[in-house]
Amino acid sequence: MAEDGTRILEDTVASRLAAEALIVDVDGFEGPLDLLLTLSRTQKVDLRKISILQLAEQYLVFVEKAKELRIELAADYLVMAAWLAFLKSRLLLPPDPKDEGPSGEELAAHLAFQLERLAAMREAAAKLMARDQKGRDFFARGIPEDVTRIRRITWSANLMDLMQAYARIRTKDEFRPYVMDRDSVYTMEQALERLRGLIGYAGEWTSLMSYLPEGWTDDPVKRRSATAATFAASLELAKAGKITLRQSDTFAPIQIRTADG
């Protein structure tokens, strides 16, 4: 339409007509950038040489027209309009030396870049979709043969397993794994019961060790278990207020007596 990019204002009639045509289609645009790209096509020039000023003008006309026609425009279209109005003023007015920030030309160049990039991506997308596609133009094997996954299980057992198994069977009644053997374990419950029975006689301070049950003092394993259980039981009784505990020094013998003794 525009035969001369500099005579923008004289183009407004054509722009208005174009904008009116676009408005019908406003739902068809994917946002303001898409609309700008479509508008830029009317300039019929290379995107690199596009007049951003003219484009801004066309866009503003479009938004103006939409307002007249009471068409609800999404917020981002209005944000873009505000930004383009700002850009337009920057491009038209002589640069303010005190003004910081990018110049109108820089902003315009970036917008042109964005438009060119979007156009390029659209073209690339079209090229991509125009390629031969699997399942449409070329095909994969129709009867794929599954790779069967063969799981070979090797059962393992060694001579030791075999002998242990046999030993286990032959001594089924007697054989018990060591961990299950509780013969040498004196439980806290046992110790508690024993201490409760004896504590009444302990008016004086008596070594805790003297409360170990008979037959549990010689074998070190048994002795350890009995000591631990008796100690735990003494703590339990002390907590219940039944006895008092004392120890004169680190590692010194622990002594107990009845609490009210």
Place this chain on the structure above:
Amino acid sequence: MADDPQTESLFEAPPLGEQERMVEAILFASAEPVSVAELNARMPHGADANQALSLLTKRYDGRGVHVVRVGEGWALRTAPDLGFLMQKETRETRKLSRAAIETLAIIAYHQPVTRAEIEEIRGVSVSRGTVDQLLEMEWIKFGRRRMTPGRPVTYVVTPGFLDHFGLESARDLPGLKELRAAGLLDNRPPPGTGEDEDSDNDGQDDMFSEGEPQ
């Protein structure tokens, strides 16, 4: 583009080489074997699927893929001798179950032994699966039938078993005394059996004779 060959074909069938390509592509992409009639229907007018098929069959002769006839249709299939390529092997080693190893031990120590005897020794019934597994592993096999009522089958261990466990014969299996010495048995002699258990070959039947498979 897609229509060109068909348009052309109104005038002339495509060259035979081209027909062969077509049959090749159709057979490759089809999910089912394709009949000659269907090939002809799908190819441009004037094409002769039969001729193209025989060319294609020759071309694939000796290749990794063959043209094969399946019922009324034709299909491409990988050469049978390359079937091993279609497998992905994963090896997995698993511990034999306790039931299996115990059953195996009893067979090894007491062979030939019947299932009833195994159950008596283990004190629990022996599942069919356990015995089958051992048979399948070829660690045990059927021995002679026992000449007792019902003529039950017996089980014995195989050379494969001996090989796996590094034994020359089942006689090499350590006896109870050795098991005890090796710490595999409780040190206390089981009540009532005394020290003589290992040499105890008299009163009891051979089921309980110690580690002396014949």
Place this chain on the structure above:
Amino acid sequence: MADDPQTESLFEAPPLGEQERMVEAILFASAEPVSVAELNARMPHGADANQALSLLTKRYDGRGVHVVRVGEGWALRTAPDLGFLMQKETRETRKLSRAAIETLAIIAYHQPVTRAEIEEIRGVSVSRGTVDQLLEMEWIKFGRRRMTPGRPVTYVVTPGFLDHFGLESARDLPGLKELRAAGLLDNRPPPGTGEDEDSDNDGQDDMFSEGEPQ
């Protein structure tokens, strides 16, 4: 039988012609591309899939079926010029929206790319559904997170995408070189956002800011 070739191969790799047959069979059997590593893993020890592949590629040159490279893998595909014969096999692919197609193209050409970058290029927000659809089709997948504030995820295209569009690699995307030469794949920040773009939350610029620091 399955083990023989592998046992043999401990001594000698199969002849090259045989290797070619093997690669042929494996590629024929699979609808998906097979990597060289997997070919080698499935072929007998000592075989060289690469060499066999180049022989095979030559053999299928001009046939109805082609050997094609897809990313790290290789596959057999029917020749595109024979697509017209395959109406029966044609699968109606779900129609992609314009937004989905553009988003896909942007991911392919700009990968790895963040959602913010896609939005910046398209000038509109990308709906969750669009990305989800592409993810579901397995044409795109998550790439590494960008090491920028917020650590946004990136998107990249998949081997399935390459396979679908008959691309050897993402480098073969149509027009990629030209786009790069024209600077259209550059990450060009909007003017004025150079130093302090992260703090630049000023409303109207926001829409055009690159959305990500470099």
